[in-house]
Amino acid sequence: MQEYAFTVHSIPIGVLGASGYAGRELCGLIASHPSCNLRFATANERRGQTLRVRSGHGALIDVPMIAPDDANLNEVELVFSALPHGASVDWVGRVLDAGIRVVDLSSDLRPGRGGSTHPIPASVPANVPYGLPELFRADIAGARVVANPGCYPTSILVALAPFVRAGLVAPGALVSVAAASGVSGAGASPKAELLFAEVTENFRAYSAGNVHRHLPEMTDSVARLGGDFDLLFTPHLLPVDRGILSTITVPLTAPIADPLSVLRAAYDNEPFVEVSAELPALADVVHRNVVRVSAVTVQHVRTPTLLLFAAIDNLVKGAAGQAVQNANIMLGLDEAAGLPR
Numbered sequence: 001m002q003e004y005a006f007t008v009h010s011i012p013i014g015v016l017g018a019s020g021y022a023g024r025e026l027c028g029l030i031a032s033h034p035s036c037n038l039r040f041a042t043a044n045e046r047r048g049q050t051l052r053v054r055s056g057h058g059a060l061i062d063v064p065m066i067a068p069d070d071a072n073l074n075e076v077e078l079v080f081s082a083l084p085h086g087a088s089v090d091w092v093g094r095v096l097d098a099g100i101r102v103v104d105l106s107s108d109l110r111p112g113r114g115g116s117t118h119p120i121p122a123s124v125p126a127n128v129p130y131g132l133p134e135l136f137r138a139d140i141a142g143a144r145v146v147a148n149p150g151c152y153p154t155s156i157l158v159a160l161a162p163f164v165r166a167g168l169v170a171p172g173a174l175v176s177v178a179a180a181s182g183v184s185g186a187g188a189s190p191k192a193e194l195l196f197a198e199v200t201e202n203f204r205a206y207s208a209g210n211v212h213r214h215l216p217e218m219t220d221s222v223a224r225l226g227g228d229f230d231l232l233f234t235p236h237l238l239p240v241d242r243g244i245l246s247t248i249t250v251p252l253t254a255p256i257a258d259p260l261s262v263l264r265a266a267y268d269n270e271p272f273v274e275v276s277a278e279l280p281a282l283a284d285v286v287h288r289n290v291v292r293v294s295a296v297t298v299q300h301v302r303t304p305t306l307l308l309f310a311a312i313d314n315l316v317k318g319a320a321g322q323a324v325q326n327a328n329i330m331l332g333l334d335e336a337a338g339l340p341r
């Protein structure tokens, strides 16, 4: 009997910013990815330390963290940049200069750039794809650089998009979003307002008045989807580790008899969107690469109005998981490979 030897190619990956919340999540996902291996992980102040992460299989893994300048870009096929905005775009430029693909988790290359005016390196192409696969998948395959969406925008755009595309949102209306995020959304660097005693048993809004940095990537995407309305986005800080719940009030052109059927028609074949008749909760989505959405018709108001709900894990579908989903598409792998459902 003839024997065949199969060599499974494992793709070497680098993570910039591995000591941060998103970077740690990335290292855990790559450690259990069936087609990738973690070749280097960087930190800034914590360079030289060892990071202990839990892989998707539950094993604890020790990852040595090196300085970004010590990373050998030539030994990897793709880099995730989980650096703060500003620092990230400079590294995206260096990675592209080395001929390596990159997924940028920062806002530096998203529409509106999170308000950043930091110069964009010459090696970064114009019109970097916005990596929200469920809405803009065709732009991602074959791209050398992808801008991973923000966590709030991911939850809000996935819930809204089917109604926008169908022309069901009243033109000129004010669509109001109240969204609450766990504390890990603010990153791992110490801030006085994020101390345990400030956050626990407390709940407050922030960036009130439509001034959050991530509003432009939402308004840009709404326009791309054919929407012509205003968004009013009010984020809140929730005293939990991880998770976002967005509640979206949508004035409609006309009443919709079965709004869940609109969501189901859009997302029936999407592995990472769950349409639920029950209102989604954080416990449904933490540690999973999913957006869980629901819709309810509003009673006792004169204008036909819809309430949309979307729950995600800000560190998985809102950051590292979606970045791996984008990388899978860029590398021609199964889009769901290595991702927790």
Ligand SMILES: NC(=O)c1ccc[n+]([C@@H]2O[C@H](COP(=O)([O-])OP(=O)(O)OC[C@H]3O[C@@H](n4cnc5c(N)ncnc54)[C@H](OP(=O)(O)O)[C@@H]3O)[C@@H](O)[C@H]2O)c1
Binding pocket: 016, 017, 018, 019, 020, 021, 022, 023, 042, 043, 044, 045, 046, 047, 068, 081, 082, 083, 084, 085, 087, 088, 105, 106, 107, 149, 150, 151, 184, 185, 186, 187, 188, 189, 314, 315, 318, 319
């Ligand atoms: N947290 C979320 O829920 C979330 C969601 C979506 C997108 N994002 C985006 O993902 C990126 C990372 O977020 P995060 O929350 O993980 O941030 P973070 O916890 O503050 O981590 C930042 C990482 O970057 C490193 N770093 C900081 N300044 C650097 C510099 N000048 N040069 C090189 N490395 C530097 C830090 O290293 P040291 O710790 O060693 O100093 C750390 O590894 C951000 O752009 C953020 O906007 C985050």
